[in-house]
Amino acid sequence: MMAVMDCAVWPVTGHAFEDILDGYFPLGESVRQMMARHGFASMWITLLHAPVMNIRGLPPTAPVPLSLPKTYSGMIDDMALVATQADDGVRLSGVGDWFWVDGREETETFPPSTRLGEPAFVRGIGVGGEAADANARATVALARRDVSRPLEAWLEEATGRLGWQASRAWGLGKPVSGIRRDTDDTPHALFGRRFEAPDRAAKASSHSSPLPANWDYLLVDLSADQPDEEALELARRL
């Protein structure tokens, strides 16, 4: 396709953000509404210590209940989610730790129909679904691992190629289906690791290739010299 393919890095429209997921709706619905509010096509978010509830017999389309009667209540200790727009709403995948207070049989996956018991504060990175304007500085990029090269060298080079001084990268690992329990073999070793661009910064890429469907790394700009101070602050807090 393009010269950039040897590095497989796509600068995209998007930014680091903080927001609050609405409570009481099914998680998938609150995520969908958050993406719609921001105009994101995909996003990666983390949440911590978020109460959840699973009311027996309550369909996901039922309105927000007035009280918490016969229920299973629980807590997400921590969770990282990737949400992407799909024809029928959003597709959610991710890893996390959660527990049910009242001893509900533990499941391997966390149903996206689970309702949050409170609004939940999240930090994340949203992606608009378009390649970045070649003339504007992008602060977010997607990347696909080039398995033939050492990971660190590859991410350092990608950082330079984007015209950034430093980045943080999140490895999303093998695509998982659904929201899975965070186990030792869950492949997300690069949770928020920082990379510096090599001295010999490569030229920023500009291209118009379609966005990758299976990106597995998300990079955010941590350069001290970026024009938008707030964007940098949000990226630092991730």
Added chain:
Amino acid sequence: MISQKLNDQITRVGPGTAAGAVLRRYWQPAALVDEAQGENPVVPVNLLGERLVLLRGESGELVLKTRVTTPDESPAFYPDADAIDVLDDGPTYPVVEKKGIVFAYMGPGEAPEFPNFDCFRAPDSHVFAFKGLWECNWLQALEVGIDPAHASFLHRFLQDEDPEDSYGKQFRDKAAHTDMPMTQVLREYPRPDIEVEETEFGLKITALRHMENDLTHVRVTNQIFPEAICIPMSREMTITQWHVPIDDENCYWYTIFTSFAKPVDKDLMRAQRLKEHRLPDYAPLKNRSNNYHYDPEEQKSLTYTGMGLDINVHDQWAVEGLGRIQDRTREHLGRGDAAIVRYRLMLRKAIKAVENNKEDALPMRAGPVNGIVGPLSNDAIASTGDWKEASWQADMQRRAECPWDASV
């Protein structure tokens, strides 16, 4: 809507509880210095579910010891000094006097240093401390204080008082440097945008009320972990207020009023508040038993609540009205409750940190805290595009004009 178990986790504070273990990692207001007068004070203290007494220890310094109790005592029971017996094998807790409040440390290990907040830095002439009893759990008392939208409803005044009569009262000053009384700003712009930022001491909460002519009213308040708030009272004073558990179902608010330019008129401030409270337990005279002096006629013309002009009574009614411990299985928070959501996240993180013996992860418990100053806490009116800078400048000006070192 959280289960009773999860509600218990964040509300209950007795020995051995999760939230109680977090609160015990911080200095707790135990009594007013006003209560501990005389050479050898013996002051009953009911704190964090423990029945204590403040007195002089063997080497002459004030300490908190456990006192003998009977099961039928009321939660804020305040026996006379000569009716108090010390329980010899109970724990003894260290205390320090600071700006009119006796603070106690009831946690393990070494007590933390006090941060350099304005209320601790101001000279004694510029601070005044008072307290009052609320018959409800401490968390709901705290949560009303970090909801910047409630003032537009609960504290709505249907008429504006002459700001000349506003000394020592909240929300009765003019807003920032305008002729608009704060009461009018709150009434006419009831839906603030709320921004919440985590800080090294807790949360900075900014409420933006976008007004006409491209002006924005900016009100900055703060949550100081674990159970205090710092909010502006007037252009002259701030309020730093702790919501201190007596037990799970009762709490005291302890406030340090801090004045920037002029010394505080303590006699007037005390007299205003003693008129509304009884001694020795500082129980408010307007309370559930007399319907908070609710007057439907007054409600038609003067206040939203019909409970008079003292906003403390409004807050007291609102939080006591939720029940002794708010039933959060029936609660619906929205995104406007951003600060409450963020606070509960901090509290749950802290509970987890204490459980995992990671006390360094608690706010203000790792490293020196004498660099923690302020916090900025004020009202300003600014051009909408420039509110951040204007809010900062308004606070800097007040600090620059102040006779004590209020620099940040």
